[in-house]
Amino acid sequence: MAESAGLDVFFVLVGAILVFAMHGGFAFLELGTVRGKNQVNALVKILVDFAFSTLAYFVIGYSIAYGVTFFHNAATLSGGGAGFAPQGFSLVKFFFLATFAAAVPAIISGGIAERAKFWPQVVAAAVIVGLIYPFSEGIVWNANYGIQAWLEATFGARFHDFAGSIQVHALGGWLALAAVLRMGPRIGRYGPNGRPFAPSSIPWLALGTWLLCIGWFGFNVMSAQSVAGVSGLVAINSLMAMVGGIIAAVVVGRNDPGFTHNGALAGLVAVCAGSDLYHPLAALAVGAVAGIIFVKGFTWTQEKLKVDDVLGVWPLHGLCGLWGGIAAGIFGLEALGGMGGVSFVTQLVGSLAVSAYAFAAGYVLYWLSNRFAPVRLSDEQQRRGADLSIHSIGAEPEF
Structure with missing residues (x-):
């Protein structure tokens, strides 16, 4: 029993470390995409957002999602009290889930890059991870408020999101859309003399993608949260979806390096929900469709x-x-070679509901922020760049 508990602690800890490393991927992906005068800001805000997000999740968010608080002595937390698993397993589970939660502000950061003030966005990140994210997390992954039971009774199956296509990625993406709309475009991006801004470094952008892809196998596979529950099916489906996303993006995106590298991420985002259900060829198709969605969606x-x-x-x-989230209700069906146990209607309703919730919550949050502590940098600060305006140093101080 003790050996099994220790293996689970180590298993989930490795998963937490892999997902934590993904935050470096978020940072370098943003660093390579933004202009040179905003690179330092990209690196600093991802790290600081992670710190404040973890603190908010520890103090408030985790208890909202799972009803567990950490205001006990160390002996209790490490497994000596009711509600805490042996050998500190409950603590590494928190670490693992905290890295998921902190990914949401990292996602938003990329949308509002080059024009966001530092501390107002840090506060917004803490609110998101402390309040907005855990409310839906508790419903999706802990069956809070009886909503999962209602979906099962009404449509024949609970909402299935194995590794967070909806709870992490869609929620983060729709929150980001609200933030981007509330904040407005960067100075000089649109208008009579507006123009696209070229990435500062394709190599850094590519490094970010590689870090994210590597960590993603911890993100997906270790979502089993136990050695007994781990499945190689999740690993191969993640791989195939990534491959499908790359192939579709490089073809549809006409060999554009930005589209190609983000195509890998598109496939991995899409496969999270049903990675434990699909036949590998279905995962390939899900990833390929996601690659096309990204290329066309970005341009549009x-x-x-x-x-x-x-x-x-x-x-x-x-x-x-x-x-x-929706694809899990299609390709997860036994009729299409999947494991079954899912309902298309449930997946459609759940996916749309969480996305709508995220957009509404984000719109309210950034409306309030703009009213009381505006997030947007001034035009002059944007021209100067976030690095000098916020951090008083550029990416290459020697030069």
């Missing part, structure tokens, strides 16, 4: 809607995550 958002979503986080996380 930027050029037609004129929404200045810098990293394309709404199409990448919001739309591909929404597709992933």
